[in-house]
Structure formats: structure tokens, C-alpha cells
Amino acid sequence: MLNFVRSILLGTALGLAAPAMAQTAPAKLPDTDPALWVVKDSDTTVYLFGTFHALDGKTDWFNDEVKAAFDRSSKVYFEIVKPENPAEMAPLVQKYWMATDGKPLTSKLSEKGKKDLAAALASVGGTTAMVEPMKPFAASMVLAALGMQKVGKTGEQGAEAVITAAAKSSSKPVDQLETMEFQMQLFDKLPEAEQIKMLEHTAATFGDMEQTFAKMTKAWNNGDAEGLAAMMNEMETQSPAMHQLMLTGRNATWAKWIEERMKTPGTVFVAVGAGHLAGKNSVQDYLAKSGIKTARVKY
Template structure:
């Protein structure tokens, strides 16, 4: 249950300036020396074309440990040939821009502490998860349940040495800046936060309690998902998506299906303009039924896997 949601939560959370409590996590291991030769990996890449337009679709992993070399070969070639990059969301460079969003969406306004909304088991699991991750017991007291889930995911990723600074979006953004390539976004942080905030509180609590109760399983889950990504295994991601749909149709519809349909319409419109662009979104959005490619196909638009 909720396995793929961990990645989606993490992606949105990493778009925010890390709250101070997230810094209590164990420090990430030092990255490999620059001179070390890293293992080559080949994440999945697709292309959509018409007579005068080329759109690359690259599936990202939001938090990585910098221990593989993936930004090369076909991915780098596609990036280099593109005049513009589009991400799910562009992280604001000014941390001050995050404060209004935190106040608007992350902070509970009902005056009830977060733990009062949890079941007895949920309270125990949540306390144990905070202790495991080195966060103070009251660190999340004022947060809404969905945002507490986000922060647990960030803390666990940090503990495993996986950070947004080493994630695919950060690497792509840095490369674009080096060559003055424009970077734009398909969504905004405001939209993403509102999307989670609009979930019924009961669903938010269910997500938080699951995240807390399975914190010990996260290392194995992250390892599995990272391998799927490194191997370009879209079918493996599709299996995770199927699990998500069966366990929580609401989250599946809100966080995946509807957004994928919207992005497919955007791509359809972008095909009317000439040129080459590079779109980088979470790998889970480009796999299985109701993927971006699936919605494009329903509109008669073909996508092709780039083999490299």
C-alpha cells in the first residue's frame, strides 16, 4: 500500500526549502570522489515527434545518492539537443518564497496537535519513526498529516544518503544553468501543495500512519525503486502503480491519473510549436496504464522508447 506515494510525496517535499527539523536527520554520506568512475545506468527515455517538433520524456528519481552515472548517453544527447527543459516544478531559489506556502498548506489551523488525530497504534508508530529518524518528538505537532508524511519521507531519504541535491531534477537543472538553457515547469508548488491539502483528513491520516508504520521497510523499498529506475524498468514501476490503484483509488486518481492526463494535453498542444524540448517528470508518471504515454495514445499520439 502507498509504496509509489513515497516517491510522489518526496518529490513535492524536495521542492520546498527543507524545514529546520529535517536537518536533524543523520548526515548523508559524502559523495564519491570526482575522479572515481561511477557505474553507468540507463533510466527510461521516450520521444514524441511530428514533422517539426521533438519532445523527449524522461522519467526521473527525485532523490539520489550520486553513486551512478546516468546523465550521459541517450539522456545527455536528448538534453543537449533540446532548447528548453520542463520539470514538474521548479524549486524556488529564494527560501523566503516557501514561507507563504508552508503557512497556507502545511500548518494545521484547527488547534489540534497532529498526534490527537492518530489511532493509538498510529501514535506509537509515529513516535517510533521520529525517534528512528532522529527528529524531536514534537517536531511535527503543528503540521497537517500529509505534510508530516512528506517530512518523514525526506528524513528517511536523507538517512539513506539520498538527497534532492543529488536527484535527477537537480542535476538536470544545474546542467541547464551551465549552458543558459531555459527551465520551466508543468505545475507550481502551490498547486502540488493544494493537491495534497485537498485530500480528506482521514486519507491523510491513513497515509501518515502507513508511512510511520513501515519506516523500517523504506530502505528496501528505496533500493527496489532505485534499481528499477537505474535499469529503465518501466514495467517494474507499472507494478507499483497497480498496487497503488488497488489500495487507494482516490490517491491514484488525484496524484497520478489526472495529472498525467493534464500533461498529455499539454504535450499535444506543444506539438503545434516547432522545436525540441526535454520534459523530466517522476518515473512513475511514465509507466503502465494511465501513464502520460497512455493518455497520449488515446489522442492518437505515438511515443517511442529511446534505446541507448
């Protein structure tokens, strides 16, 4: 598999992994400008903001046009709205994360995969026992979340968390395009061989996570949609099935939702993972196929 898969995994995994300590932010944060698009007609405006699910709180991105677009909007939409009480997720975790074939996870891995997984978990103070009852995709999610915590990036400081807090403080309603169960079902639909490939890759490259996400967050902070598109192209090349299931298909669905939403007057702010708004078959591409134009908001 490939490195960008990790950012997709984080959308769900960071809501379920053990909480991490928040980083202490400096008094003055460097300004960054992640990409923002807008779809408009005579009486409707839909802002499209590409998020990064886990951040370190060391940049000031929720300002300028992003903040202005948020302020103009009467409602915010996310991919999912995670429940405030993590206990509500327990039934879904049991249903979708836990293997039902009675086989331990490591029995499905190659010898190298077993060693890489054990080493990766040991580097963050864990053991394979914590993921042994899980399906391979679930173990990948846990490993990705633990790795992000290791390098100081947490969901607590991710874009969705910041925007959610702002919506709450301003009494702005929030809604979701999908549900947590739907996202878990997507991963669960992946053939087991594909799940194993994903887990073994994540374990084998665990030590490179800091460098990988430094590259990704730099592109996000700079609004480098082309850089993110290159990562999308890599994903499509290496795993067409993953690309179709996790990105292309959902992008088409969201574009249809936006097309319908344009029939209702008002201004809304739609925040989804940045990968969905970059590269071929992005949300913008599907909107264009329906004759709907998107424009990049200039800072």
C-alpha cells in the same frame, strides 16, 4: 497506503526539508540507463524523461541518450521549478501544511500510529513536537524526506537537481508544468482520513525504507518501466482516490500540454517523476488516446 506514495511526496518534501550533506561520489561510477521516450512529428520533438527525485550520486545516468536528448533540446520543463531561496516557500508552508482546527496531529492518530510516528522520528533524532502543528499529509512529507536522508538519498543529488545544474551551466532555459502551490493544494484536497492512513503507513514502514527505495531505484536505473508500473497498479488498488488525484488526473493534463506543444516547432526536454510514465493511464497512454505515438529511446 503504499510505498510508492513516498516517491511522489519527495517531489515537494525534499525542497522543504532540512538540507543534507552530499555524499562523496567514487571516481568511476557505474553506468545506468533510466527510461526515456520521444514524441516526434515533422518539425517538433518532445523528449519524456522519467526522473527519480532523490538519489545518492553513486551511478552515472546523465549520459548516453539522456544527455544527448538534453543537449538537443532548447528548453527543459520540470513538474515544478523550486525557488532558489527556500524562504520564498514559507507562506505556502504556513497556508497548506499547518493545521487550522486547533487539534494536535497526534490526537488524530491511532495509538499504534502515535507509537510508530514517535519511533520513526526518534530514529532520525527528532520528536513528534516537530510535526505536531502539521496536517497529516505534511507530516508524511517531512517523514519521507528525513527517511531518504537517513538512507543517503537527497534531493540535492536527485535527477531534477542534476538536470537543473546542467541547464544552468549551458544557459538552457527551464520552465514548469505546475507550481509548488498547485502540488500542495493536491495533497491538501485529500480527505483527512486518507492523509492519516498515509501518515500511519509511512511511520509503520519507516524502518523498511532503505529496502523499499533500493528496489525502486534499481528499477529506475535499469529503465524497468514495467517494474514501476507494478508499483502503480498497487497504488491504484489500495487507494483509487490518491491514484486519481496524484497521477491519473495530472497525466491527462500533461498529455494535453504535450499535444499543444507539438504545434510549436523545436525540441524540448520534459522531465517528470518516473511514475507518471509507467503503467496504465500513464502520460503515454493519454497521448495514444489522442492519436499521438511515443517511442522508447534505445540505448
